Structure formats: C-alpha cells, structure tokens
Amino acid sequence: MIVTRRAITATLSLTGLAALTSRSRFDPISAALANGTAEDVAEPVSLPQMALGPVDAAVTVTEFASITCPHCAAFNENTFPKIKAAYVDTGKIRYVFREFPLDPVAAASSVLSRCIADGDAEKYFAVTDVMFRQDWSRFTKPRDTLIQVGKQSGLDEDQVRDCLKNEDVFNKIVADRIYANAKLGINSTPTFLINEDRVVGNAPFEEFDRRIKALLKD
Template sequence: MLVTRRAFTTALSLTGLAALAGLSPLRLIAEAMAASADDVTRPQSLPDMALGPADAKVAIVEYGAPTCPHCAKFSKDVFPKIKSEYVDTGKVRYMFRNFPLNIKDLACEMLARNIAGDDAVKYFAVVDIMFRQQDQLVEKTGDTLKLIGRQAGLSVQAVEDCLKDQAMQDKIAAVQKYAEDVLKVDGTPTFFLNGQVIVGETSFEEFDQRIKSLLKT
C-alpha cells in the first residue's frame, strides 16, 4: 500500500492513524525505470545515509517516512533480512531518504541528522527507533522526540534548537523536491533498485528475486 502525503493527511484529519491501518494491503509494483540509475544516486543537498560498500553492484534507495505505517512494517519485517543477506555481505549499498508526509516526518529527519552527524550506522539506528515508536511519535511528537534526543545525549534545549534549524529544513525540502520532480516519487514507501522502481509494501521474497536478478547482470 502506497501512502501519499494527501492520503495520509486526510486520514489523520478524519479518523487518525487507525484509518490507514485498516486499508486493504494492496501493493502497487511499478515496472517502469527511473530516468536513470545515476539520477537516483545523484548527490543531494544532504549527504546520503548509506550502509554497504560504495562499489556494491546493487544500490537500493528507499524513500520513506517515520510516520508511515507501511514503512514501519518494512523496517521491522523486511529490511533486517535485506541487511543480513545483502548489505552486510557487501552485495548491496542501501540508502534511506526521508520523504516527509507531514511536519512530524520533517522534525524526525532533522533530529536524526542532528544526532547522527556523518555516522550512517547511528542514523539508521535512530530511524529504527522512530519506526518502533511510531504510535508515540504520531500522538505525542514533541515529547517523543525529546525522549529520543535525551537517550542520545541531547538536552531538551538542544532538541528544540535542532528543530528550528531553517537551513536543515531547506535541505530536506530540496531532497524531497528532487524526488518529486525528477524521480516522480509521490508517496511512501518507494524504492529504487539500480533505477528500477518498486512502489508500496513489498515482501522480502520480491526484493530477493530482484536483487539476485541484478547481481547476475
């Protein structure tokens, strides 16, 4: 199930997060190619947070959002298998780009970047925590972000200052604009595998098949 910003905002305003959880788990797989694999991996206004070697044969870019329930399910059920089977073995380079569906996702990315600095491993760890605490993030965003910040050694004031960083907001907005204008991303989760796009909830088996096919080329 693809979550678009419009659908997510409407569901929140009408019936809350449960409305999204109740949607049928239809999955849309787009077979179209992105403009090119180079377009997908082109350097952005923010450095990519990536796991796996830069020269890996397969590059996967995920556009996700901490408040997206389908992204959280992927993070819990599918990503660990991809990481174990392919990232940790040096076959895949995996990148996560936040595609904010709302102001809460924007705040999450600002805090995650602030905590991690240039440390991609730490960044992925923070994002994982955010997915695991998704309900709290949606219901009590400020309190939950302050708790995550405190666990990372930041004071409440440091978290508040982080969330006021206009320069960081502008960079995140630029990453999203590129995704929308060039890569035609309009919802989460959206994945690119060497330029091939997969939209919506996808099983490990589907990723496994696609990755193996790309490794053979």
C-alpha cells in the first residue's frame, strides 16, 4: 500500500505542537522505488534548495537526512566538516541538504530551521548543525529544545511557535519526502547521491573522497 501525503501529514501533524511530545515513528513509505537522474537530484520539488558551493559544479552531493537520526548526527559531526573543507570551501562541489524527517520532532526541527534561515543557505546549515547536536533521545519535551534553539538564533518563544505553525513549509517538507522516496528510492537516513552514485549510511570521509575524486577526473 502506498502511503499518501495525507496519511503522512496526519502522522506528523504539528497542530498545537502536540506531536512534539511524541516519540513514535511512522513506517517508511511503501512505494515502487525508482532510480533518479542527476537532474532529478539537483532540482528541489517544493522548497528552495539549501545548498553550498557553486551551482555549476561538476559534482553535486545531495544528503537526505532526518534531524533525529543518530547516524545523520554522527555524519554531521565527523564527516561533513571534512567534505566541506576539502571540496565545498574550495569550490569543487555543490552540497545540497534535503530534509527526510523520520518523526514529528525531525519534521518540526526542519520547519524551524527553514524559518530561522529565511532562505540563507549558510545560516540554514549552521542552524541544522545545532539541531543535530541536540540529544533528542534524552528529552521528553522536545518542544522546549526547539524553543531553546530558536532563542539561540534570536527568536523569542512566540516567534518559535509561529514558525512551527507554518503548515505551508511543513506540507512542502512532506511532499519532498514523498518525492524522494517514490522518485529517487530514498528509504533510510542518511542517504547520499553523488551525482547519480548512491551511498547509504554513515560512510567515512575516505569513501566520499574516493568517489568524488573519480568524478572530478571525468
């Protein structure tokens, strides 16, 4: 059975922030998996692309991640800084972050990150880094954590609440998640597409380094 956008939206509902007190996860979307092309990966479905590096780079690395995913957090802490230093900051690749929330907290975190960044990719990556560094497993009230992160970024509590009530951004995140699964075959986090080459899981820097170098030589 294919899970519809309505079903996922209901599962991840942010109405009244009630879902932020829940730690339940939803089942992955069951759909026919299809291999995407580099063009599919580079073009966002609904939301403005959050990316670092030149638009015309020969290599694009696209990360699909969920903020509450511990493997994603480990990659963010240990591997992404090395990729950024070696390839993004030197202008050799473009790095795209795509939200693939696995639970209501991850969805809310992505909504808040988008709100704080307000279209600024550098700021978005900085806020996302802060989100990844939270120990979500320890908190029974993740709403308080989101409010704290918002305050660190200059928002007061009411502004954070207003951000989290943005159903338009939330629905677009859900739409992009459905697209990533049904069109690109993404069903776990973190998953990476290096142009059309796929890497699943928290792979070490050496794996990315090898694959990126091979593509840059083409």
